[in-house]
Amino acid sequence: MNILRNKNIADVPGILSAGISCGIKTDKKKDLCIIYSQYPAVSAAVFTRNKVKGAPLIVNMENIKNSNTQAIVINSGNANSCTGNLGIDNAEKMIEITAGCLNLFPQEVLVASTGALSSQLPMEKIIPGIKKACSFLSNDDGSSAAEAILSTDTCTKTLAINFQLDGKKITMAGMAKGSTMIHPNMGTMLAFIVTDADISKELLQKALKKSVDASFNMISVDGDTSTNDMAIVLANGAAGTAAITIEDENYLSFGNALAVLCTELAKMIAKDGEGSTKFIEVAAANAKKPEDAIAAARSIASSNLIKCEIFGGVIKWSTIACVLGYSDIYMDPCDYDIFISNDKSKVQLVKSSKEADYNEAELKKIMSGDFVKICIDLKIGEYSATAWGCDLSCKYVRANAYLDLDY
Amino acid sequence: MNILRNKNIADVPGILSAGISCGIKTDKKKDLCIIYSQYPAVSAAVFTRNKVKGAPLIVNMENIKNSNTQAIVINSGNANSCTGNLGIDNAEKMIEITAGCLNLFPQEVLVASTGALSSQLPMEKIIPGIKKACSFLSNDDGSSAAEAILSTDTCTKTLAINFQLDGKKITMAGMAKGSTMIHPNMGTMLAFIVTDADISKELLQKALKKSVDASFNMISVDGDTSTNDMAIVLANGAAGTAAITIEDENYLSFGNALAVLCTELAKMIAKDGEGSTKFIEVAAANAKKPEDAIAAARSIASSNLIKCEIFGGVIKWSTIACVLGYSDIYMDPCDYDIFISNDKSKVQLVKSSKEADYNEAELKKIMSGDFVKICIDLKIGEYSATAWGCDLSCKYVRANAYLDLDY
Numbered sequence: 001m002n003i004l005r006n007k008n009i010a011d012v013p014g015i016l017s018a019g020i021s022c023g024i025k026t027d028k029k030k031d032l033c034i035i036y037s038q039y040p041a042v043s044a045a046v047f048t049r050n051k052v053k054g055a056p057l058i059v060n061m062e063n064i065k066n067s068n069t070q071a072i073v074i075n076s077g078n079a080n081s082c083t084g085n086l087g088i089d090n091a092e093k094m095i096e097i098t099a100g101c102l103n104l105f106p107q108e109v110l111v112a113s114t115g116a117l118s119s120q121l122p123m124e125k126i127i128p129g130i131k132k133a134c135s136f137l138s139n140d141d142g143s144s145a146a147e148a149i150l151s152t153d154t155c156t157k158t159l160a161i162n163f164q165l166d167g168k169k170i171t172m173a174g175m176a177k178g179s180t181m182i183h184p185n186m187g188t189m190l191a192f193i194v195t196d197a198d199i200s201k202e203l204l205q206k207a208l209k210k211s212v213d214a215s216f217n218m219i220s221v222d223g224d225t226s227t228n229d230m231a232i233v234l235a236n237g238a239a240g241t242a243a244i245t246i247e248d249e250n251y252l253s254f255g256n257a258l259a260v261l262c263t264e265l266a267k268m269i270a271k272d273g274e275g276s277t278k279f280i281e282v283a284a285a286n287a288k289k290p291e292d293a294i295a296a297a298r299s300i301a302s303s304n305l306i307k308c309e310i311f312g313g314v315i316k317w318s319t320i321a322c323v324l325g326y327s328d329i330y331m332d333p334c335d336y337d338i339f340i341s342n343d344k345s346k347v348q349l350v351k352s353s354k355e356a357d358y359n360e361a362e363l364k365k366i367m368s369g370d371f372v373k374i375c376i377d378l379k380i381g382e383y384s385a386t387a388w389g390c391d392l393s394c395k396y397v398r399a400n401a402y403l404d405l406d407y
Numbered sequence: 408m409n410i411l412r413n414k415n416i417a418d419v420p421g422i423l424s425a426g427i428s429c430g431i432k433t434d435k436k437k438d439l440c441i442i443y444s445q446y447p448a449v450s451a452a453v454f455t456r457n458k459v460k461g462a463p464l465i466v467n468m469e470n471i472k473n474s475n476t477q478a479i480v481i482n483s484g485n486a487n488s489c490t491g492n493l494g495i496d497n498a499e500k501m502i503e504i505t506a507g508c509l510n511l512f513p514q515e516v517l518v519a520s521t522g523a524l525s526s527q528l529p530m531e532k533i534i535p536g537i538k539k540a541c542s543f544l545s546n547d548d549g550s551s552a553a554e555a556i557l558s559t560d561t562c563t564k565t566l567a568i569n570f571q572l573d574g575k576k577i578t579m580a581g582m583a584k585g586s587t588m589i590h591p592n593m594g595t596m597l598a599f600i601v602t603d604a605d606i607s608k609e610l611l612q613k614a615l616k617k618s619v620d621a622s623f624n625m626i627s628v629d630g631d632t633s634t635n636d637m638a639i640v641l642a643n644g645a646a647g648t649a650a651i652t653i654e655d656e657n658y659l660s661f662g663n664a665l666a667v668l669c670t671e672l673a674k675m676i677a678k679d680g681e682g683s684t685k686f687i688e689v690a691a692a693n694a695k696k697p698e699d700a701i702a703a704a705r706s707i708a709s710s711n712l713i714k715c716e717i718f719g720g721v722i723k724w725s726t727i728a729c730v731l732g733y734s735d736i737y738m739d740p741c742d743y744d745i746f747i748s749n750d751k752s753k754v755q756l757v758k759s760s761k762e763a764d765y766n767e768a769e770l771k772k773i774m775s776g777d778f779v780k781i782c783i784d785l786k787i788g789e790y791s792a793t794a795w796g797c798d799l800s801c802k803y804v805r806a807n808a809y810l811d812l813d814y
Contacts, residue, residue: 049733050729050732050733051731051732051733051736051738051740052728052729052731052732052740053732053740081725081729082724082725082728082729082760084760084761117723117725117726117728117729118723118724118725118728118762226729226733227725227728227729227732304711304807305807308803308804308806308807308808309807309808309809311804311808312805312807312808312809312810313808314808314809316524316525317489317525318488318489318524318525318634319524321459321489321524321525321634322457322459322488322489322524322633322634324458324459325457325458325459325460325634326456326457326458329458331458333458333459333460353489353491354491355525392804393804394801394804394805396715396804397715397718397799397800397801397803397804398719398801399715400711400712400715400716400719401715401716401718401719401720401721402716402719402721403719
């Protein structure tokens with residue numbers, strides 16, 4: 001498997017894309033994106049569990065049932081959420097215009113929106129925008145597409161993977177946009193993945209669900225999803241390999257590639273959390289149950305206190321112990337280990353629930369860097385999980401208090 | 408029922424207290440407190456659910472079983488948590504010294520500690536401190552006691568209530584200390600309540616549990632308790648009323664007074680959350696199930712985004728709708744109302760899930776004040792709940808990042 005960090009969705013055979021500015025954002029930034037598969041494609045999607053769902057999701061939850069999905073239209077700058085029936089009409093209108101331009105049936109198109117909530121879409125800008133974007137579709141400008149879906153993100157998030165199925169090269173690529181928070185209460189998380197593999201709709205859905213649980217859901221505590229979160233994958237079969245219809249070796253290879261792609265995109269989102277200055281990885285090992293490992297890793301990655309400490313370049317092992325204690329997992333309060341590391345060095349802070357004899361200078365050096373990894377060994381079972389996050393900074397607070405309007 | 412805001416535990420007949428400085432805190436602030444009942448008293452307590460428990464809690468969980476509890480010894484400046492077996496030995500030593508000074512059996516004494524985690528108690532200061540405090544016990548300086556239990560709190564938190572049982576005056580008073588957070592991941596919440604009523608240990612425990620659930624637990628999401636949280640109540644019967652042994656009218660009056668006292672103390676803690684500039688009350692009404700009302704109120708009161716918005720003097724109804732949506736409650740996403748108010752005025756932001764036609768200037772005026780109340784009408788059932796919180800400020804982030812060491 002090759003991970004190609006400078007590639008994007010346009011590098012997948014049969015996929016065209018466009019990203020343009022149609023004036024939804026006031027600063028002329030790109031705000032409208034079309035992804036188009038030249039061949040029929042099967043789709044799978046995971047939508048937010050939030051009970052207040054944005055209009056695009058309500059429409060997609062119907063269209064995703066269609067056997068063919070050939071286009072996705074996405075706007076940024078306005079989430080079309082908390083917009084009532086008019087919002088749904090507008091989401092349907094976006095689909096209809098896109099379908100018209102691309103000679104598709106409306107049910108073959110999906111839609112996504114991200115940005116501010118509760119105001120209606122400026123359809124007078126979006127309708128001509130879609131027409132323009134469709135005329136710009138190409139196979140060599142995936143970076144414009146990736147740019148057009150951003151909201152408060154500071155950078156685009158794209159990745160491609162090459163892997164083999166039956167000796168033939170398969171390409172899978174994705175783009176994502178992040179959240180205003182590392183543990184997104186609200187900031188919409190969108191991910192769009194395309195591949196030239198051939199796979200049944202059922203197995204595509206199964207592989208996506210599994211990949212999302214270990215990636216995007218590990219940067220976002222379950223209940224805390226936005227109204228508009230979604231991950232969509234299209235598989236158009238352009239590589240000419242045999243269709244994956246059973247859970248054989250090819251399915252495992254496909255699922256593995258999808259998991260890696262989702263994890264890398266999720267890490268990019270966490271790294272670019274609003275106001276973030278440091279990237280955090282939390283690995284919980286040797287838990288009694290899988291859900292204990294997940295809860296431990298997530299609780300630590302989303303603790304305000306730990307995030308503040310890391311922002312300040314410090315870490316108290318007792319804070320980590322306390323968060324473990326309230327994460328409602330099966331643990332032995334008298335026997336767990338805690339390690340802090342980065343790519344270069346590792347310090348054991350706690351041994352069997354007691355402060356270990358560690359090198360303070362080494363810890364300080366790790367904590368002053370922009371990547372901090374916390375490892376917890378629960379020493380009680382065999383399950384592991386990893387979560388990702390970022391620190392909590394004053395910049396985050398000010399941005400969400402609408403005090404830095406230029407931010 | 409009379410609420411006496413300038414009274415404290417020393418106003419309860421038969422209760423003596425002292426608060427002194429013994430040098431645990433480096434700034435000569437009071438850090439050691441004794442509460443002593445001159446008469447035998449029954450006790451009840453609620454302890455943290457955190458699996459990593461501070462040493463004082465481990466010791467108290469035994470001593471609370473005793474039929475008589477006549478003293479509580481409390482230190483601030485060091486939480487005696489994550490301190491292993493030596494920590495437990497030290498907590499027992501505090502009890503032993505206190506019992507010796509007051510002619511009690513060790514099992515008649517409870518202990519509490521709050522402050523920094525993971526360092527051992529300076530027993531060479533605490534032992535003479537306890538002796539000194541016991542010699543200072545009086546019935547007229549409850550404010551020193553209230554001061555000696557504080558950590559990062561900016562003010563003492565005390566209250567007394569007078570109510571009648573069988574025509575006789577009963578006094579109930581309490582003092583509390585707060586959390587470093589409004590939704591305390593870590594900051595220890597301690598509450599000590601004394602009364603001259605006479606009540607069975609069993610009913611005292613039942614009344615305390617019920618009161619704590621609707622008060623201290625509504626400023627602290629369940630799992631997110633510190634290692635040292637506890638609420639203790641002593642009832643010494645000094646008023647000479649008949650003992651409450653069944654759930655009769657007297658029990659209801661007693662329980663009502665205890666609930667009011669706990670709620671007022673909890674609100675004082677929320678108001679004084681670390682770095683707080685605004686106090687937030689969230690009322691969720693007409694939920695389908697009691698737990699839905701609780702979840703809705705708590706989720707809103709503990710949302711980082713809502714807390715940041717309120718810090719900045721703004722509120723987006725879509726943020727509230729989104730938090731409601733992920734709070735995992737039974738709701739109709741197309742029919743709920745949202746109101747924002749303070750003590751003087753009220754604005755309806757949302758009517759049947761749609762933005763209402765409200766006066767923006769009036770909303771702005773409410774949001775610029777230091778008290779903001781959010782009311783949610785779920786319009787689907789008959790259950791209500793109220794939660795309290797405070798805003799999330801840069802001061803909070805800097806304090807917990809150890810960037811403002813003078814804070």
